[in-house]
Amino acid sequence: MNLLRSIVAFVRRIDLGYRTPILICVLLAMATLAVYWQVRTYDFVNYDDPIYITENPIVQRGITFRNILWALTTAYVAYWHPLTWTSHMLDCELWGLNAGAHHLTNVAFHVANTLLLFLVLWRLTDRLERSAFVAALFALHPLHVESVAWIAERKDVLSTFLWLLTMYAYAAYVRGPTFQRYLIAFFCFALGLLSKPMLVTLPFVLLLMDYWPLGRLKSFSTRGSAGEVSAGSHWKALRGLVLEKLPFFALMIVSCAITLVTTKSAMLSLEKLPLGLRLANVPISYVRYLGKALFMEDMTVLYPFPNQWETWKVAGASTLLLCISAVAIITLRRRPYIIVGWLWFLGTLVPTLNVVAAGFQSIADRYTYVPLIGIFMVVVWGAADLLQQWPVPRIAIRSAGFLVILICSSVTFTQLTHWQNSVTLWTHAVAVTSDNAIAHYNLGTALTKEHRMQESLHHYEEAVRIKPDYVQAHLNLGATLMHFGRVQEATNSFATALGIEPDYDQSHRCMGAALLAVGQPEAAASHFAKAVAISPTNAVVRFNLGVALLQQGHSKKAITQLAEARRLDPVSPEIHFYLGQAYFGDGQVKEAVVHYREALRLRAHFPAALNDLAWILATHPDAALRNGVEAVRLAEKACELTSHQQPQLIGTLAAAYAEAGDFNKAVSTGQKARDLAEASGEKNLAAKNEKLLEQYRAGKPYRETGPL
Numbered sequence: 043m044n045l046l047r048s049i050v051a052f053v054r055r056i057d058l059g060y061r062t063p064i065l066i067c068v069l070l071a072m073a074t075l076a077v078y079w080q081v082r083t084y085d086f087v088n089y090d091d092p093i094y095i096t097e098n099p100i101v102q103r104g105i106t107f108r109n110i111l112w113a114l115t116t117a118y119v120a121y122w123h124p125l126t127w128t129s130h131m132l133d134c135e136l137w138g139l140n141a142g143a144h145h146l147t148n149v150a151f152h153v154a155n156t157l158l159l160f161l162v163l164w165r166l167t168d169r170l171e172r173s174a175f176v177a178a179l180f181a182l183h184p185l186h187v188e189s190v191a192w193i194a195e196r197k198d199v200l201s202t203f204l205w206l207l208t209m210y211a212y213a214a215y216v217r218g219p220t221f222q223r224y225l226i227a228f229f230c231f232a233l234g235l236l237s238k239p240m241l242v243t244l245p246f247v248l249l250l251m252d253y254w255p256l257g258r259l260k261s262f263s264t265r266g267s268a269g270e271v272s273a274g275s276h277w278k279a280l281r282g283l284v285l286e287k288l289p290f291f292a293l294m295i296v297s298c299a300i301t302l303v304t305t306k307s308a309m310l311s312l313e314k315l316p317l318g319l320r321l322a323n324v325p326i327s328y329v330r331y332l333g334k335a336l337f338m339e340d341m342t343v344l345y346p347f348p349n350q351w352e353t354w355k356v357a358g359a360s361t362l363l364l365c366i367s368a369v370a371i372i373t374l375r376r377r378p379y380i381i382v383g384w385l386w387f388l389g390t391l392v393p394t395l396n397v398v399a400a401g402f403q404s405i406a407d408r409y410t411y412v413p414l415i416g417i418f419m420v421v422v423w424g425a426a427d428l429l430q431q432w433p434v435p436r437i438a439i440r441s442a443g444f445l446v447i448l449i450c451s452s453v454t455f456t457q458l459t460h461w462q463n464s465v466t467l468w469t470h471a472v473a474v475t476s477d478n479a480i481a482h483y484n485l486g487t488a489l490t491k492e493h494r495m496q497e498s499l500h501h502y503e504e505a506v507r508i509k510p511d512y513v514q515a516h517l518n519l520g521a522t523l524m525h526f527g528r529v530q531e532a533t534n535s536f537a538t539a540l541g542i543e544p545d546y547d548q549s550h551r552c553m554g555a556a557l558l559a560v561g562q563p564e565a566a567a568s569h570f571a572k573a574v575a576i577s578p579t580n581a582v583v584r585f586n587l588g589v590a591l592l593q594q595g596h597s598k599k600a601i602t603q604l605a606e607a608r609r610l611d612p613v614s615p616e617i618h619f620y621l622g623q624a625y626f627g628d629g630q631v632k633e634a635v636v637h638y639r640e641a642l643r644l645r646a647h648f649p650a651a652l653n654d655l656a657w658i659l660a661t662h663p664d665a666a667l668r669n670g671v672e673a674v675r676l677a678e679k680a681c682e683l684t685s686h687q688q689p690q691l692i693g694t695l696a697a698a699y700a701e702a703g704d705f706n707k708a709v710s711t712g713q714k715a716r717d718l719a720e721a722s723g724e725k726n727l728a729a730k731n732e733k734l735l736e737q738y739r740a741g742k743p744y745r746e747t748g749p750l
Contacts, residue, residue, distance in 0.1 A: 063164065066174045067157050074153050074181040077451050080458055081145040081191055088464040088488055089343065090194035093119050094130055096139065101127065104135030117304035125236040126197040144193045151199035152190045156181040158206035159415065165213050167255045172426055176418045178447050184338050184454040185331075185414060188407040191461040192343070197238040198411045204234035205241055205412060212248055216256050228289055235293065239301040240412070243390045245290040250385055252283050254378035259283070315347060320396045322351040325359035327395060327405045328388065334407070335414055338453045340474040342460070343467055344481055347404045379423040386416025402480070464488035472501075479509035486518060495525055506535075513539045517552050524556060532556050547573040551586055563593035574603075581611035589620055597628035615645035622654060631662060652680035653691045660694065660701040661746045670702035670743075689718035693731050700743040708738040 086096050095101055100112055105128070113127035129147075137143035156177050163173035180186065189198035211227035234241040252258040259279055284291075334341060370381040394409040429439055460470040468485035471478060486501035499522045505515035520535030536553040543549060550573035557566035570587035577583055588603035604621045611617060622637035638655040642648055659673035677695035684691055696712035699705070712735045719728035734744055 063161075063170065066160065066170070070156050070160060070174070070177055070181060071153050073178070073447075073451065074156055075149070077182060077455050078149045078152065078190060078458065080455070081149060081461070082142040084141060084145055084191070084461055085463040086139075086141045086144075086193060087461070087467050088484055088491075089467070090119075090192075094194045094196075095134065095144070098130075101130050102134050102139070103131075105131050120305045121197075121239065122300050122304050123197055123201075123236060123238055125233060126200055126238065129196055129200055129237075141193070145191070148190050148193060148196060148199050151196075151203050152181070152186070155199060155202050155206060158203065158210065162206055162209045162213065163419075165210065166251065169423075172422050175422050175443055175447075176415070179418045179422070179450065180415060182447055182450045182454050183335070183414065183418075184341055184450065184457040185334055185407050185410045187341070187454055187457045187461070188343060189411040191458055192408070195408050198408055201234050201238035201241055202412055204230050204237055205244055208234060208244060209248070209251070212251070213256070216252075216258065228293075231290055232293060235297045239297050240390075240393050242294045242297050242301075242393060245287050245294055246389055247386055248287060248290070249283060250382045254382045315396070315402070319347065319350060322356045323347070323404055324395050324397065325363055326351055326355055328363055328391065329359040330405050331391070331410055331413070332417070335410070335417060338450070341407055341457055342471040342474050342481075343407075344471055344478060345404045345406065345475060346478045346480065347402060348477075377424065377427065380420050383416040383418075383420035383423075386419070387413045390416070465492065477508045479505045479512055479515065482508065483512065483515045483518070486515075486522075490518070490522065495522055498522055499526070506538075511542050513543045513546060513549065516542070517548060520552055520556065524559065529556060529560050533560075545576055547576040547580065547583055550576070551583055554586055554590060558590060558593065563590045566590045567594065579610060581607045581614065581617070584610065585614070585617055585620070588624065592620060592624050592627065595627070597624050600624040601628060613644060615641040615648055615651070618644065619648065619651045619654075622651070626654070626658070631658060631664070631667060634658065635667065647679075647683055649680045649683045649688075649691065652676045652683070653694050656680065656698055657694045660698040661744050663745050668701060670698060673698035674702050674704075686714075687718070689715045689722065689724060689727055689731070692718060693727070693734070696731070696734065696738065697744050700738050705738050705741050709735060712738055 086092075092098070100109055103109060109131055110124075110128060113124040113131070116122075116124075116127070130144075133144050133147055159180050160173050160177035163176055164170055167173060189195050208227050208230040211223060211230055215223035215227055231241065231244060234244065366384060370384045374381050390413040391409060394406070396404075460466050464484065465488045468481050468488060471481035472485055475481060482501040483505040486498040486505065489495075489498035489501065499519070502515055502519035502522055505512055506519060509515070516535045516539040520532040520539070523529075523532035523535060533553070533556045536549060536556055539546070539549040540553060550569040554566040554569035554573070557563070557569065567587060567590035570583060570590050573580070573583040574587055584603050584607035588600045588607060591603060592600035601621065601624045604617060604624055608614070608617045608621060618637040618641035622634040622641065625631070625637065626634035635655065635658060638651050638658075641651040642655065645651075653676075656673045656676035658667060659669045659676070662668055674695070677691065677698040680691045681688075681695055686692060692711060693715035696708045696715055699708035699711055712731055716728050716731035716735065719725075719731060737744055
């Protein structure tokens with residue numbers, strides 16, 4: 043009761059200015075910002091954000107002519123949406139990788155869309171309060187959280203902004219037809235298609251607007267003074283309106299063609315889902331969207347396809363849709379907004395229904411961003427018409443409406459908290475869905491990034507249990523098993539991945555790494571060579587092959603692969619380090635020194651590179667290459683970085699002291715190296731240090747062409 047009294051009091055306070063459009067806009071903006079402001083502290087997530095921003099160096103470089111050209115010509119991530127790419131580039135230009143700023147850009151578009159929707163509906167219908175309530179539902183309904191809180195879904199809020207601008211410009215054109223106004227509407231539509239191809243349904247929505255509320259198809263619902271309008275005039279009126287929009291339909295066809303070409307790979311992947319399952323999903327999807335819009339429960343980022351839909355569910359959903367459609371047709375003359383809103387909802391969802399490629403999700407909250415406008419119109423206009431027939435006080439109606447908005451706001455605020463980061467996002471997805479392999483996999487990767495390896499192992503295991511052919515999950519499971527030293531189990535996971543997809547370079551890379559870990563460099567090199575054949579311009583696979591060849595003693599072959607890896611990635615310290623080892627093994631010591639120094643320039647705290655360079659400077663027979671003072675400095679730094687716990691590095695330090703003429707330190711350090719080697723079971727290394735100690739005690743430095 044206290045809550046209801048508060049609501050009534052609030053409504054009374056704003057009643058005097060309620061009919062002022064400016065006040066409505068201010069209230070809508072403030073309410074939306076109040077709910078969504080929390081996203082300013084949120085992070086990027088590991089679902090599409092890396093592709094669009096965090097792992098996309100082109101986007102991160104910001105606005106340049108070359109980048110704009112790339113945006114106009116690329117079909118990266120299977121869609122052609124250059125304006126969306128440009129908006130992300132602009133964000134990076136302005137804010138860098140400040141995730142909160144990227145989030146607030148989405149929120150700004152959502153606020154703009156809310157205000158535009160209010161203004162469009164008010165302009166089209168002259169119904170101020172109804173338009174405001176539809177806009178409030180649009181702004182604060184929790185099904186729209188995904189479109190706003192997910193940075194990678196910039197295409198939703200951006201394209202909808204241009205959708206609504208098109209409608210606003212079209213309404214202006216209808217009120218006062220001029221070529222300039224028509225051109226503005228057409229231009230906004232074109233920009234919208236450059237943001238997201240889902241706008242292909244907009245020309246049909248404009249035709250719906252012609253029927254209601256614009257009344258340009260009056261012959262469908264009214265009688266002339268001379269009686270019933272002929273059926274021929276019906277089609278003549280419709281034909282005229284369709285012809286008027288031919289440029290829109292032409293652009294729509296071009297966009298559809300581009301989308302079909304650019305999403306070809308996604309469509310091939312979608313063929314793994316049976317057509318029957320996808321068709322059965324259509325009526326169920328519509329009903330699930332309606333259910334979530336009404337009950338606002340269990341909303342999440344990914345709803346997986348089930349193995350099958352029960353026949354009774356498909357039949358029940360189809361019957362419900364037919365019944366609603368029948369009501370819309372029956373009430374067509376008296377309440378035209380029902381057929382318009384219902385067809386808006388049905389039609390704008392068509393591109394997302396997975397009959398053609400849209401992804402592996404059965405439904406997605408983000409797909410409702412525009413379609414729910416139609417349902418909101420039906421609900422608000424229908425409720426208003428019903429209430430006009432009952433003697434309900436106006437203050438009670440407004441209070442009830444405000445309570446609905448308050449409930450939506452509360453659920454939306456809570457739903458937003460799940461988007462704080464990847465762990466919270468996928469933890470919620472796992473909690474509210476079942477058998478969601480992708481959710482388990484992505485939660486596993488998020489936990490791995492936080493070094494929560496035991497937890498990530500569980501989720502990778504769940505992912506492969508649910509989806510046994512999930513290649514990437516098998517690879518990540520194998521990598522995690524490697525972390526725990528369970529090499530044989532890891533090898534089994536990599537072998538499974540190879541059996542599923544033999545031509546996937548990452549599977550060969552992972553198997554090669556596992557074989558290297560168990561001391562099988564020849565078998566590892568075979569897998570790395572296959573990875574190179576699949577991805578010859580991949581620096582990582584070239585590097586891996588080079589390391590495997592080096593471990594077999596094939597220095598010249600290793601140099602060939604590592605040199606190519608360096609050409610592809612010249613700033614990798616690891617590549618330069620192993621090139622140094624390969625050149626040293628091939629007797630090209632001067633070249634080795636060059637690459638060791640380059641590795642240290644790129645990474646100053648690189649113990650292995652410090653050690654190998656120090657060894658050459660301390661022990662090489664060529665006096666021109668030796669430098670005892672520098673060798674001591676490098677070796678001391680290497681030992682400090684490893685807490686003086688690696689006997690090989692301490693042995694190098696002993697040799698450096700000997701070259702610098704400090705044999706007392708050489709002896710004491712050599713003894714420590716020997717003792718540590720013995721304690722760790724490295725008998726050969728302990729014996730080698732014992733021999734070196736004999737020379738240091740005799741006041742002689744050590745000379746050797748190979749590393750310790």
